[in-house]
Amino acid sequence: MKKNIVLFSLFVLPIVAYLFFASGVNSFTKLPTITPKIADFGNWKSLNGKKVSLDKKITILGFSGSNLLANRGNYFNLNEKIYKRYNGFEDLQFVVLCPLGTEEEAQKVVDALAPFTNVSGWNFVFASPEEIKTFYNQLHLKGKLNEDLGTANVYIVDKERNLRGRKDKDEYKEGYDTFHPSELSNEMLDDFKIILYEYRAALKKNHNATKEL
Numbered sequence: 001m002k003k004n005i006v007l008f009s010l011f012v013l014p015i016v017a018y019l020f021f022a023s024g025v026n027s028f029t030k031l032p033t034i035t036p037k038i039a040d041f042g043n044w045k046s047l048n049g050k051k052v053s054l055d056k057k058i059t060i061l062g063f064s065g066s067n068l069l070a071n072r073g074n075y076f077n078l079n080e081k082i083y084k085r086y087n088g089f090e091d092l093q094f095v096v097l098c099p100l101g102t103e104e105e106a107q108k109v110v111d112a113l114a115p116f117t118n119v120s121g122w123n124f125v126f127a128s129p130e131e132i133k134t135f136y137n138q139l140h141l142k143g144k145l146n147e148d149l150g151t152a153n154v155y156i157v158d159k160e161r162n163l164r165g166r167k168d169k170d171e172y173k174e175g176y177d178t179f180h181p182s183e184l185s186n187e188m189l190d191d192f193k194i195i196l197y198e199y200r201a202a203l204k205k206n207h208n209a210t211k212e213l
Helices: 002-025 069-086 103-113 129-137 181-205
Strands: 033-035 058-064 092-099 122-127 150-157
Touching: 058 069, 058 181, 069 092, 069 103, 069 150, 069 181, 092 103, 092 129, 103 122, 122 129, 150 181
Parallel strands: 058 092, 092 122
Antiparallel strands: 058 150
């Protein structure tokens, strides 16, 4: 009898717990659209000189502001909670839109992250203050950039350039606060998994299952 109880505890309970939590994460099959068809980036330079586009990529989008180094802890939180889990996916990119003149600070952030992770998926893109304001305004968000043109929030943009989040009668969430690791580990991770589930389901339906998202 005791042996059966031990076996049940070791093998059955973990499976039941996994199924319970997995069903909770995927209780939604589609994450709502907050703003459809946002504009792509302009002809802006990235830190490595390559052009970055929102098209055909799932994008985690941030706005650094001019005090990039002062807020570098936010990028470490995002790196630990989200980036390191998923940076191997070909269709995923992390993009931080920064004011021109902060290239040196952005490079320092990348250099600080490099000892802990593969930083090839981090993209720091630079634009003028006016361009950043215009780009942010067309997102039609309730939240606003601070006076330095930054925010602690990051946003999920799908492959069709739709900004996604939570939009129902009980909860509205257009971005995820990188200052709070618990929000990244809970709300953002859950919502991000729904996006992945959507694309994996579409690939399977079309019989095109690959290593891509």
